[in-house]
Amino acid sequence: MHSAPTWDPQQYLRHSGHRTRPFLDLLARVPDLPDTGRPARIADLGCGAGNVTALLAARWPDALITGFDNSPEMLTRAGKDHAGPTPGxxxxxxxxxxxxxxxxxxxxxxxxxxxALQWAPGHADSFAGWLGALAPGGVFAFQVPGNFTAPSHTLLRELCARPEWQDRLGDVLRGPAPVLEPAEYLTRLLGLGCTADVWETTYLQLLTGEDPVLDWVKGTALRPVLTALGDDPEASGAFLGRYRDLLRAAYPPGPHGTVFPFRRLFAVARRTG
Structure with missing residues (x-):
C-alpha cells in the first residue's frame, strides 16, 4: 500500500468558498452547547488548513478549540494562519x-x-467512543462528501485501473463507498442513545476558469495519485492529461461556467445522558 497522500494547502484553499459553504450549513444546525460554567471545549477532526476551525471561534468566542490533522503541511498552514488567542x-x-x-x-x-471522515476507514465504529467523550448535552457534528459515484470519481478509479496505470495506481484510491448512506448514519447514531438530525444536500457548484473540475480535484480526490506519481513528472503529466480530457467531456463548460454537482451528507447528534 502507498503512504498517506501529501496535501497542498494552497491548492486546497483555491476553492475555499465552495469548500466552506457545507461547514457553514452544518454549523447553522448545531444547537447551543451545554452550560458547564466554563468555556466550551471543542475538537475539530481533520482540521486541514484551519480556515473552518477559525469559524468555530466566531460562534463560541471564549472556547478552547483544538484542530487535529495528520498532514504536516496542513498543520503548518493552520498554525501559521490561525493558532493563538482569539478576540473573545x-x-x-x-x-x-x-x-x-x-x-x-x-x-x-x-x-x-x-x-474529513471519508479518509478514515471504519470511522463510524469510532462514534461510540467520541460520543462517550462528550459532556452531557454535548454535540457531535460532521459533514462528508457523498459524491463517490459521480463522474469525477468513477472516471478517476477507471483510469487508475487501466493496464498502463494499474501497477502504480491500482491500490492508491479509496473504494467507491468510503462513507455510509444518510439512513445508515442515522441508525448508528440513534443506536448509540443520542438524538440525531441527518440530511443531505446536492450543491450545484459553478466553477470557473480553465479545467475547473480538474483544479478542484487536485486539492482532494487526486492527492493520492499526485503523491504516488510525485517522483515521476512525465508520468504525472501523462495521467493528468488523460484525466483532464475525460473531465472535459463529463463536465462541459456552459455560458456561465462549469456546473459541478456535489452531494454532501450531514449529521448533528446530541448526547442525551
Missing part, C-alpha cells in the same frame, strides 16, 4: 492526530468534522 478570550491550537485511531483525552462539548 478563547484559544485555537492544532495537533497531529490520525482519525483512524484518535481517542479523546478529555471531555468535549463539541466534536466536529468537516469533509
Amino acid at each position: 478570550g478563547g484559544r485555537l491550537d492544532f495537533r497531529a492526530a490520525d482519525l483512524t485511531d484518535w481517542t479523546p483525552d478529555e471531555p468535549y462539548d463539541l466534536i466536529v468534522s468537516n469533509a
Whole structure:
C-alpha cells in the first residue's frame, strides 16, 4: 500500500468558498452547547488548513478549540494562519492526530468534522467512543462528501485501473463507498442513545476558469495519485492529461461556467445522558 497522500494547502484553499459553504450549513444546525460554567471545549477532526476551525471561534468566542490533522503541511498552514488567542478570550491550537485511531483525552462539548471522515476507514465504529467523550448535552457534528459515484470519481478509479496505470495506481484510491448512506448514519447514531438530525444536500457548484473540475480535484480526490506519481513528472503529466480530457467531456463548460454537482451528507447528534 502507498503512504498517506501529501496535501497542498494552497491548492486546497483555491476553492475555499465552495469548500466552506457545507461547514457553514452544518454549523447553522448545531444547537447551543451545554452550560458547564466554563468555556466550551471543542475538537475539530481533520482540521486541514484551519480556515473552518477559525469559524468555530466566531460562534463560541471564549472556547478552547483544538484542530487535529495528520498532514504536516496542513498543520503548518493552520498554525501559521490561525493558532493563538482569539478576540473573545478563547484559544485555537492544532495537533497531529490520525482519525483512524484518535481517542479523546478529555471531555468535549463539541466534536466536529468537516469533509474529513471519508479518509478514515471504519470511522463510524469510532462514534461510540467520541460520543462517550462528550459532556452531557454535548454535540457531535460532521459533514462528508457523498459524491463517490459521480463522474469525477468513477472516471478517476477507471483510469487508475487501466493496464498502463494499474501497477502504480491500482491500490492508491479509496473504494467507491468510503462513507455510509444518510439512513445508515442515522441508525448508528440513534443506536448509540443520542438524538440525531441527518440530511443531505446536492450543491450545484459553478466553477470557473480553465479545467475547473480538474483544479478542484487536485486539492482532494487526486492527492493520492499526485503523491504516488510525485517522483515521476512525465508520468504525472501523462495521467493528468488523460484525466483532464475525460473531465472535459463529463463536465462541459456552459455560458456561465462549469456546473459541478456535489452531494454532501450531514449529521448533528446530541448526547442525551
